[in-house]
Amino acid sequence: MRLAEQFLQMIGEDADLEVRAYDGSRAGPPDAPAGFTVRSPIALSYVASAPGELGLARAYVSGALEITGDPHAALIEVEKSTVDSLTWTDKMRLVARMGAARVWWPVRRPALEQRLHGRRHSKARDRKAIAHHYDVSNKFYADVLGPSMAYTCAVYDHEDATLEEAQFAKHDLVARKLGLGEGMRLLDVGCGWGGMVMHAAEHYGVRALGVTLSRRQAEWAQKAIAERGLSDLAEVRHLDYRDVPETGFDAISSIGLTEHIGKANLPGYFAFLYGKLRTGGRLLNHCITRPDNAAPARVGGFLNHYVFPDGELVSPGAIVSLAHDAGFEVRHLENLREHYAKTLTAWCANLDERWDAAVREVGPARARVWRLYLAGSRVGFERNTVQLHQVLGVKLDGMDAHMPLRPNWLS
CATH class of the missing domain: 3.40.50.150 (Vaccinia Virus protein VP39)
Structure with a gap:
């Protein structure tokens, strides 16, 4: 199974999305209203290491993942994501198979990610x-x-x-x-x-x-x-x-x-x-x-x-x-x-x-x-x-x- 197919598996195989990857692979319907382009193995690490939309968001904010077509249509399909149902072992296996093992783990979070300190709502x-x-x-x-x-x-x-x-x-x-x-x-x-x-x-x-x-x-x-x-x-x-x-x-x-x-x-x-x-x-x-x-x-x-x-x-x-x-x-x-x-x-x-x-x-x-x-x-x-x-x-x-x-x- 090539990279784009495995990435789509992580999102949800039934999602109406086209996925293209940096290895030249493609998966999903070519006439889909939206999709993703995987630009770097870093995107795969983000998606596998964080639950649900957070991993996708980190990959997109960093530029390692691109949304093609209508973002609204893409996110409707992401709601069907099956990544949260995968075990940690499954995630690691997918990442390794997709070539992300060459990336430092865990990958550095994007600089805009906010972490506040002090008493909450002070x-x-x-x-x-x-x-x-x-x-x-x-x-x-x-x-x-x-x-x-x-x-x-x-x-x-x-x-x-x-x-x-x-x-x-x-x-x-x-x-x-x-x-x-x-x-x-x-x-x-x-x-x-x-x-x-x-x-x-x-x-x-x-x-x-x-x-x-x-x-x-x-x-x-x-x-x-x-x-x-x-x-x-x-x-x-x-x-x-x-x-x-x-x-x-x-x-x-x-x-x-x-x-x-x-x-x-x-x-x-x-x-x-x-x-x-x-x-x-x-x-x-x-x-x-x-x-x-x-x-x-x-x-x-x-x-x-x-x-x-x-x-x-x-x-x-x-x-x-x-x-x-x-x-x-x-x-x-x-x-x-x-x-x-x-x-x-x-x-x-x-x-x-x-x-x-x-x-x-x-x-x-x-x-x-x-x-x-x-x-x-x-x-x-x-x-x-x-x-x-x-x-x-x-x-x-x-x-x-x-x-x-x-x-x-x-x-």
Whole structure:
């Protein structure tokens, strides 16, 4: 059996993938929508030595393995991988047969692989985790995210909506769920590049404060606020949300922050936000969730090492229960899973269109991390291994929620 055939065996013989290898061998259907090119024996060592997608990711990030065709199609087939069912002896036998025995074992991990130290979710370690992912390049993010610089699930009001229209719709949906109005005060925790802060100030006359652990995000956001003439209403600070001194906010938005908090810290997180609201104020929590409580909260493998170090995901039920326990009355829950798949499809298209510029900006290894991460995340939302939930809660004013009898944000 030649190299390409043996590599395909490790991925899964029934996968609709074409594999080509550096020894000239080929396996799989030639008309497959995607495939792999094995450029070096190092790729084989990575795949055999690490479980599931992590080994493939290391091989791809290092350049020892190339994805041909559509990465999204390739990763759908990889989900059928049988490599985890192989015993260690089987893996070693395959590697030796494929010629990887000439490679040092274990092979060195790619330099971008992140390993954090210190107490998990301490302020110092959280700063490092956020810097790893977000303090990369604002230009790179602009190329991927588009003009909105919104790095969370968009909301598609119709199938043909553009990414920019859908991101505007997302910010406006959050504003309407929170009942924002002129003169109100909004706190946006984990505000990113300030999209929600600027939307609330510009379209609702709200005095909005955003905080982010990313210094580059804060610098970009403050400049954008000034350029849009919103400095009298909007502000973004480079600050841990736990260090916000102000209180008595009319509304709080948390869009894409909960994933970085840590399951053990969620009770304190909701209690802190509850304490920052005036009575009658609302919280809108928007975050990636797991579809059930069966899997561990901590993300593992490729995502933990390369994308979101220390990331943790819980179920929507856990979010609702913890918010309730902190004192919130939960009034609305919405799953936007399909919307995130569409958002990721648009981001993937942006990255492919600007691939050469992305490589120049952040280097080939980091660009490859992002190509894999975006395509893999799209697969996850499409196949319901992850979801996206918005949870709306209110800090009761006695027994009064100050809410409409029926949701008024649906039209």
